[in-house]
Amino acid sequence: MHSIDRRKFLERAAKTTLLAGAATRLSPLFAQQPAPRSPNDNIQLALIGAGIQGQGDTKFALQVPGVKLVAVADCYDGRLTHAKELWGSDIFTTRDYREILKRKDVDAVLIATPDHWHKQAAVDSLRAGKDVYLEKPMIHLYSDGPEIIDAAKSSNRILQVGSQRVSSILYSKAKELLASGAIGKLNMVTARWDRNSSMGAWNYTVPLDASTETCDWPRFQGSAPKMAWNAERFFQWRKWKDYGSGVAGDLFVHLFSGTHFITGSHGPTRAMATGGIRFWKDGRDADDVLLALFDYPEGFNLSLHVNFVDGGEESEGFLFTGSEGLMEIDGRTNTVTVTRTPLAKEPGYTVSTFADAMQKASIAEYRKKYPVPHPGGPPPEGVQAFTAPPGYSDSYDHFSNFFASVRSRQPVVEDATFGFRAAGAALLSNLSVQKDSVVHWNPETMKIV
Incomplete structure (x- = not known):
């Protein structure tokens, strides 16, 4: 922060x-x-x-x-x-x-x-x-x-x-660019949030004075299953499903919020996930690696992953793949980058194997069928970058x-409706891992199908 x-x-x-x-x-x-x-x-x-x-x-x-x-x-x-x-x-x-x-x-x-x-x-x-x-x-x-x-x-x-x-002004810009057709028709979104530190993996410090005298353990437990005093559960609660929602609820939900805001979607209809406790075998029951795939009714797929043992610095970002280019959001630099590579630039590779006359005829026919995209509009190719002000x-x-x-x-x-759609979609990942199966969701009624 x-x-x-x-x-x-x-x-x-x-x-x-x-x-x-x-x-x-x-x-x-x-x-x-x-x-x-x-x-x-x-x-x-x-x-x-x-x-x-x-x-x-x-x-x-x-x-x-x-x-x-x-x-x-x-x-x-x-x-x-x-x-x-x-x-x-x-x-x-x-x-x-x-x-x-x-x-x-x-x-x-x-x-x-x-x-x-x-x-x-x-x-x-x-x-x-x-x-x-x-x-x-x-x-x-x-x-x-x-x-x-x-x-x-x-x-x-x-x-x-x-x-x-x-x-975010950055996500507002990404929303504007996507709606303008800057990358053509969206077909895939890939997003990640990786960490590699004890703090990032929820091993928060337990104070030296932690006890039932300084901590209201009964009140903290609330609706969770009752158990004897446990300082780690009190101060590192995200590591347990009784109190937290795993990396899906902690970090996937941000990625869903960003995806839904930028695309205008209400959420996915189908989800499948896998993961496990790959490194932090410290008694927790929340996975430290999670990967998930989602189908969206608008015609694109979403791929998410979180890795708490990624071997590098904390990393957050999005890649929106369209029919005419890519749009990337880099969370470390607060930058949106659009790289345009329009479709229908050249005829297929095999045209060069035809006889010369057939090559010319094929190319002419191709140009009639696929004119230069966006005449007078955005540049057909190139890279554009948009960065938020320092300290934003x-x-x-x-x-x-x-x-x-x-x-x-x-x-x-x-x-609350937007928040439920983001969190509800995120928790489909946990449900898929729990059931070891594909799960279905109705983003309009916000119910498991």
């Missing part, structure tokens, strides 16, 4: 010729930037789940003008203490998030709990009249999705899911969009 001074960011963005040749609309950040508000007219925010994601999210949220953190809930006392160190001794802290929901000075909550708490914390918050920013994956179980969607509708509150690529953060944009919706009561950029 990158922190950047707000004024410097806007100055740099204003001076940068962003995404050469792009439309004048740069980003949801600029389109929905909240109007200036007085110091006493803040959105009062509470954090539920103050781990690494919760603290990181909060730092971005508080960069948005007119947002103030007033309360934090977490099951580990050390994180409550650190919340006061980070954001002031006047912050209200508690182990029980329900105490936060009773407070009239809380307008919105940021939920960054373990996955198995997402549904209950979101539903409770919505019913308490709070707007909700819910970290991905939106669901832990398929039954969570309809409950969250219904709670958001019936409470008439704002709910945005936290897959920030939906607010889609996380900031995503929170800016969320708070703009909180103020305006207009729809969010990533609502």
Whole structure:
């Protein structure tokens, strides 16, 4: 995550010729930037789940003008203490998030709990009249999705899911390029998110004071199977299916969010996956290598993989393959690259084996049938690259969009239905591995077939 001074960011963005040749609309950040508000007219925010994601999210949220953190809930006392160190001794802290929901000075909550708490914390918050920013994956179980969607509708509150690529200027540019026909008809998307570090593989640090006195183990377990105190499960919860959703829920869901946003698709209809625990044999039951294939009704296939033992630096990226070129998104450089190689450039290879007269006749007939593509349009060949400004953060944009919706009561950029379709598609991978078979999904009704 990158922190950047707000004024410097806007100055740099204003001076940068962003995404050469792009439309004048740069980003949801600029389109929905909240109007200036007085110091006493803040959105009062509470954090539920103050781990690494919760603290990181909060730092971005508080960069948005007119947002103030007033309360934090977490099951580990050390994180409550650190919340006061980070954001002031006047912050209200508690182990029980329900105490936060009773407070009239809380307008919105940021939920960054373990996955198995997402549904209950979101539903409770919505019913308490709070707007909700819910970290991905939106669901832990398929039954969570309809409950969250219904709670958001019936409470008439704002709910945005936290897959920030939906607010990214980079992904907006990719969406625009695909729609413009820059790579022709899309037929395949390949995406990855690889890591090779103990932190990246979820072996988070267990504090020296971890105990049943400093950690609310019963509250943490929630709906999960009850067992004796286990510090690793408490602080490294992503390694177990009881609390997390594996690499599919942690990382595939980002790749699905990006794919669905760029293509406009609601999701796949068919999935097959394989994987296993290839290296991190430390007691976890979540795979560290996962590969999956998906069929989309729009006529393209999606191939995904995550490797927690990839032997290199963390790597995230997309490759969109079309009939007339390739479009790549490089997560490390924040760059979209389009390489055009139109079809029908030359007749087939075998024409050169014909007699000269037949060669000429065949080529002439070929040109009638396949004229030069896109006359007067984009250049027939070449490479174009579009890079976000230095220090750009889609996380900031995503929170800016969320708070703009909180103020305006207009729809969010990533609502519960979008979030369910992304997470539901991602968890098909786990289901396929579990069943050792192909699984089917209806992306419109959001149900297993």
